[in-house]
Amino acid sequence: MLDFEACNTxxxxxxxxxxxxxxxAVKTTKIYCRPICPAKPPLRKNISFYPSAAACEEKGFRxxxxxxxxxxxxxxxWNGTKTxxxxxLKLIEQGALDNICIDTFAEKLGIxxxxxxxxxxxxxxxxxxxxxxxxxxxxxxxxxxxxHLSMTDIAYQSGxxxxxxxxTVFKETYKRPPTEIKRRSRL
Numbered sequence: 541m542l543d544f545e546a547c548n549t550x551x552x553x554x555x556x557x558x559x560x561x562x563x564x565a566v567k568t569t570k571i572y573c574r575p576i577c578p579a580k581p582p583l584r585k586n587i588s589f590y591p592s593a594a595a596c597e598e599k600g601f602r603x604x605x606x607x608x609x610x611x612x613x614x615x616x617x618w619n620g621t622k623t624x625x626x627x628x629l630k631l632i633e634q635g636a637l638d639n640i641c642i643d644t645f646a647e648k649l650g651i652x653x654x655x656x657x658x659x660x661x662x663x664x665x666x667x668x669x670x671x672x673x674x675x676x677x678x679x680x681x682x683x684x685x686x687x688h689l690s691m692t693d694i695a696y697q698s699g700x701x702x703x704x705x706x707x708t709v710f711k712e713t714y715k716r717p718p719t720e721i722k723r724r725s726r727l
Contacts (some may be wrong), residue, residue: 547589551575562589563609567602572596577607587621624649625663628656629671637672638699676700684722706710 542562550558558575565572566582573579573592580608587663589672590596593609603609631637637645644652645668660668678698694707712719 542589542591542704544589547575548584548587551587552581554578562591562592563596564588565590565596565599570601571604572601572609573604574607574609577604579604579606596612620661622663624651624656625659628660628668632672633675635699637668638676642669671711672699674713676711680706680710680718681714681721684718691722696719 547558547562547564548590549555550562551564556576559589560574562575562580563572564575564577565588566586567588568582572590589601593603596609599702620660627722628645631645631648637647640648642656643653649656651659657667660671664671676699679699680700683697685696687694691706692703695703698706700709702708707717710721714721
């Protein structure tokens with residue numbers, strides 16, 4: 541439960557320590573703000589405090605256009621482009637790039653493929669396609685080590701579209717064929 545007096549004091553002082561900790565909802569305008577909003581402070585009788593932007597919106601308030609509460613600390617927008625890359629990585633790990641092209645994948649993220657590649661270069665030093673390829677090989681290696689599946693099954697379960705491509709990528713990565721790795725894991 542938010543303490544009204546503590547929140548009100550922080551709001552009136554525009555205390556940055558409370559930015560993202562609570563939000564100020566203005567009953568008369570139906571707008572909610574961050575405690576550091578540069579707009580003229582509303583009257584005490586016209587405000588209420590909520591612990592999240594979602595709680596404000598659930599009560600019918602809309603975000604302020606000046607302080608942009610969606611960019612408050614701890615929100616995805618506050619993390620900036622790292623959030624997009626993190627979301628992309630999660631989707632790639634789930635196999636998103638195994639069945640669709642990079643353009644379609646980027647579109648799902650709400651950006652263009654060139655921008656996605658720039659973000660990956662900036663944050664990871666590689667491309668989304670290379671990340672997907674690495675994850676496929678790592679999945680395959682785990683399956684080789686822990687299962688008795690056939691090479692074809694391992695290839696398809698790892699996200700490769702063909703056994704031939706699986707063998708090629710595996711040899712490029714480990715400098716030996718997958719059958720040799722599988723034999724070693726059984727010894």
